[in-house]
Amino acid sequence: MKIILAVSSDGYIADKKGNIPWKLPRDMKWFKMNTINNTIGMGRKTWESLPKPLSHRHHVILSTTPMDLSFGDDVQQVASVTKFKNIIEQHNGWIIGGANVASQFFYAGNILILTTVFVNIGSGISIVLPTMKTLWESKPMEENGIRFKFGIYNILYK
Numbered sequence: 117m118k119i120i121l122a123v124s125s126d127g128y129i130a131d132k133k134g135n136i137p138w139k140l141p142r143d144m145k146w147f148k149m150n151t152i153n154n155t156i157g158m159g160r161k162t163w164e165s166l167p168k169p170l171s172h173r174h175h176v177i178l179s180t181t182p183m184d185l186s187f188g189d190d191v192q193q194v195a196s197v198t199k200f201k202n203i204i205e206q207h208n209g210w211i212i213g214g215a216n217v218a219s220q221f222f223y224a225g226n227i228l229i230l231t232t233v234f235v236n237i238g239s240g241i242s243i244v245l246p247t248m249k250t251l252w253e254s255k256p257m258e259e260n261g262i263r264f265k266f267g268i269y270n271i272l273y274k
Contacts, residue, residue: 117201117204117205117211117221117223117226117227118150118208118209118210118211118226118227118228118229119210119211119212119218119221119222119226119227119228119229120147120150120151120210120211120212120228120229120230121212121213121218121228121229121230121231121243122136122138122140122143122147122230122231122232122233122264123230123231123232123233123243123245124137124138124233124234124235124236124237125232125233125234125235125236126236126237126238127242127243127244127245128237128238128239128240128241128242128243129213129214129215129240129241129242129243130165130214130240130241131237131239131240131241132239132240132241134161134162134164134165134214134241135165137235137237137240138233138235138260138262138264139260139262140231140233140259140260140262140264141259142257142259142264143231143233143259143264143266146231146266147212150210150229151170151173151210151212152172152173153172153173154173154174154207154208154209154210155173155174155175155176155203155204155207155208155209155210156170156173156174156175156176156209156210156211156212157175157176157177157178157200157203157204157209157210157211157212157217158175158176158177158178158211158212158213158214158217159177159178159179159213159214159216159217160177160178160179160181160183161214162212162213162214162217163175163177163179163183169187169190169191173190174189174190174191174192174207174209175187175190175191175192176192176193176194176200176203176204176209177191177192177193177194178193178194178195178197178200178217179193179195180195197220201221214241215241215242215243218243219243219244219274222245222246222271222274223271223274224271224272224273225270225271226270226271227251227268227269227270227271228245228246228248228268228269228270228271229266229267229268229269230245230266230267230268230269231264231265231266231267232264232265232267233262233263233264234256234262234263234264234265235262246271246272246273246274247271247272247273247274248269248270248271248272249269249270249272250267250268250269251267251268251269251270252267252268253265253266253267253268254266254267
């Protein structure tokens, strides 16, 4: 299973309102390159943070809260973690967040595609990353005055 996240140096994926607190077009291109034409799984709050469904992706939302999902076949809701996992695995899909959903899949052997953003947010939606083995890391880059790097990691354990 594959998970893709962007996390600040101090362990936050979003601010208190659930918004991504940095603007990194290269990170958005990295995300798109990895997830286009795939199934993406997420929690309800991540779904609600999107202005609309992401094009060329099938969306699976893990939530027990009833939602209006009148977007056609590209969006589905499941209430069971087991069913969610089965759909993502069956389609070799991606988990894109939020913190609660992603951390439920920090199993040994899963792959984490991580953008490390070298900023301190201080508060918001935090995530504790698992112990990982580095498979690849980019050199640090800078965009809009913010330093970051991409990495591909093998999760060893929570």
